[in-house]
Amino acid sequence: MANVWDRFDQAAEACYEKLEQGERPPELWNEAFGIFCRTLEKEKKGKTTLEDLEDETEWNYGFSGFLEDYLDDLEQKKEYRTLLEASEYLLKAFSWIHGDFLDLGEIRDRCIRRLEEAEQ
Helix, strand or coil: CCHHHHHHHHHHHHHHHHHCCCCCCCCHHHHHHHHHHHHHHHCCCEECCCCHHHHHHHCCCCHHHHHHHHHHHHCCCCCCCHHHHHHHHHHHEEECCCEEEEEEEHHHHHHHHHHHHHHC
């Protein structure tokens, strides 16, 4: 299973290399998230937790850190529509336990409020 994640790893690494240069190109981050989603859909055999995925890949790919950074960046840039879509995807893709490091329900609700405010 590990090698199927190499493409994601390369994409995420490119994101962090740009970050070290003081850049944060959204297209790179969106591409890495897209690769994560497509690979997850191909490899997943049922709803598990993100921690289970990390364990299966021996914590070699830093999924949790990448997702946290990606979602934080979307929120800072006020990309609420993309953030809402990403959080809803992750809520459906994984089983979440109350107290997980990412409170996706709260993120989703915050996005919905911000989008509603923008429409008024």
